[in-house]
Amino acid sequence: MDDFDPFQQNFSIKKTNNETLVLGLAQVNALYQDFISTSANYGSQIGASFMLLLTIIVMMPPFKLIKVSLWLQITGLILNIVRMTLLAVHFTSNWSNIYCLLAADYSHISLADHYRSVATEAISLLLHMLVQVSLGIQAWALVNLLPGLWKWGFTGFSCFISAAAITLRVWCSIVNIKAFMSMSVAGSLWISQSSGIVGAVSITYYCALFNIKLLTHLVKNRGILPSRQGMSAMEVLIITNGLLMIIPGLCYRQFSSWAYLIETG
Template sequence: DPFLQPVNLTAADGMVIPITMGDIDYLRQYGARLSINWGSQLGASIMILLMLLLLTRPDKRRSPIFIINALCLLCNCIRSFLQVRYLTGNYWNFYSLVAADTSRDTDADRANTVTANTFTLIVVMLIFASLSIQVWVVTKTTSTLQRTIIMGVTTVFALAAVAFRFAVTVISNMLVMQRAEYGMRYTEWLFDQMLVMQAVATWMYCTVFTAKLGYALVQRRKLGLSQFGPMQIVFIMAVQTMIFPALFTVLQFYKSVPELGSVSITILCIFPPLSAIWAGVVANDAQLGAS
């Protein structure tokens, strides 16, 4: 098969590296998929950030949840842009990838990767801060004991997820600065544990949302209050936030499309402010209709 014919590359030390045309085509397709993936995340983050800034009422712009959501989207825009820029640098060079040759990597390439890793950590921290504030608000009507237990359990899982992400960030940045040839290949187990813990922590928070809001909706329906409003919107978005990030996290382990795992963080950035915008618009429409 000429499309899979072998090709020999000669390394800097004279060693012959056997590859195939299939390897070249795989990296070509993978680079295109990465570009589409990160470009889509960048565009979505910019769009939701602009919507959040334009549609949020001025009296709500000083609230902690608005500030955190806006910062989260802004940092995710920077993170996505840096990941796109990675594909135009010396790291994404066919020979460098195949031969694990880092001799052409510049300080700018390493700085870009370290900054992207660091912004990913910041985004994850902001996401869990936002989720914690929302859980605190949702559990206001519960007893002090229940609220303490819920906040304690969710906070422990959030701190564990952030700790795993922090460890991966530190190790990855150290390997980048040391010009390690194979990156985190020997610590993939830590990366996998980080993904699992992040998904579990997200599920913990969203379970609280859906359970509390679902119970409130049932009680409202018993009282005859079945009109579609902000509470239903937040409930819908909470269910989606449970399903989609977990789905994309699972796809991270599917080796055919590993790039889709990064989408889970962007979804967690987008859904909370999107639900707030939607709920705010519906509430304003209801007030206009009543007047």
């Protein structure tokens, strides 16, 4: 008994078909730790989205409210708050029941749980589409200043990468919703992986595009930025987009499993 570790001991549970399932405390602890860290992530996104939305509403001059890109951003923030709230509520549903997860027994999943998952997936799809369209509009404002060949080349590739990301995300959402309602996920993983990969490539591309413009701007000014009064609106857009797009580019590198990459897609 000297080698006995109570923190690593196993226990058994009975399934509905009287089959005995042997589990370890480490599995249960890993689930709880994942729930806690993911809930903290969702909570921080809810708070950040709410504060950014409040900042835009309070500080944005009324004459700028006619911009389509601004309304896309406001709508995206609202959708993200709703989406993150639904994802956080997921941990209070039957989907997160320990027996349900460990025994893969979904017999007690209610219709409300199904509908909540479908609503979350639908809102995630709308948010993904809004992000791609918003990035495309901002990218056009930058590449529109380039010579004709470069301008239309970047425009064509931007449309292609955004269209591919949206198409795969729509396909992924259809498969996921069918899986929610039928309790079957067989054969759908590669679709989710493809959607996650293309989504990451899209974000990385726009990150590189904005930062290349920022780099050329710095080289043009010999590495020294002019004062705020000496900068045009387009120069401010270039700098802010270049700096802010570093954040999602780095965030995509932190994911260590497909589950997180797919979920954020």
